[in-house]
Amino acid sequence: MRSRLLARWIAWVVRALGATWRFQVLGHDPYASGEARLGALWHSDAVIAGWHYRDRGILVAVSLSRDGELFEGALRNLGFAPSARGSTSRGAMGLLRQLMRAVNAGAAVAVMPDGPRGPAGRVQPGIIAVAGACGLPVVPVAFGARPCWRVGSWDRTRIPLPFARVICRYGEPLAVPKKADESEREKARAELERRLGALEDEIATFLGGAE
Numbered sequence: 717m718r719s720r721l722l723a724r725w726i727a728w729v730v731r732a733l734g735a736t737w738r739f740q741v742l743g744h745d746p747y748a749s750g751e752a753r754l755g756a757l758w759h760s761d762a763v764i765a766g767w768h769y770r771d772r773g774i775l776v777a778v779s780l781s782r783d784g785e786l787f788e789g790a791l792r793n794l795g796f797a798p799s800a801r802g803s804t805s806r807g808a809m810g811l812l813r814q815l816m817r818a819v820n821a822g823a824a825v826a827v828m829p830d831g832p833r834g835p836a837g838r839v840q841p842g843i844i845a846v847a848g849a850c851g852l853p854v855v856p857v858a859f860g861a862r863p864c865w866r867v868g869s870w871d872r873t874r875i876p877l878p879f880a881r882v883i884c885r886y887g888e889p890l891a892v893p894k895k896a897d898e899s900e901r902e903k904a905r906a907e908l909e910r911r912l913g914a915l916e917d918e919i920a921t922f923l924g925g926a927e
Contacts, residue, residue, distance in 0.1 A: 737878075
């Protein structure tokens with residue numbers, strides 16, 4: 717009961733805080749048009765993304781940890797679909813199967829490929845495996861804000877302050893060959909990591925410098 721109440725409170729705070737932000741999307745939003753099926757964003761952007769994608773029924777990959785339970789509850793209260801559960805350390809194969817079934821069924825899916833434990837800014841191979849198996853491109857998504865507070869966690873989660881300027885930037889979708897070998901998968905993984913980093917740098921420049 718306490719966990720459910722806390723999840724509701726977190727969702728309420730995110731909705732209330734996000735309502736004050738001056739939010740701007742750079743480029744075409746493929747989720748709004750229903751085109752995007754598989755997106756990738758850094759774990760540090762979970763709060764901003766939670767507000768931006770609220771009430772759209774998007775499915776998110778969430779770990780099986782206690783923190784994951786709380787995160788899942790907050791997402792449900794923000795209008796996300798029931799999460800796919802698992803991580804690279806626990807239930808990895810089950811998570812990949814859940815994501816593939818969801819994508820093949822037409823769901824919009826979001827993955828934080830450097831989670832749940834990091835290292836931050838390092839893409840893990842799971843999302844590349846899903847993209848290749850389903851024959852779908854990965855849409856890189858990045859966020860930035862000024863002013864914002866950085867949580868002292870491994871990912872340094874961004875929490876924009878009230879009335880902050882917040883930017884969402886979409887990158888070019890990354891195609892992964894359906895029968896990619898190990899070398900091709902690693903090349904795609906490194907390229908997705910590069911694109912996400914480049915989007916962050918672009919947003920930082922747009923906002924007037926690094927946070």
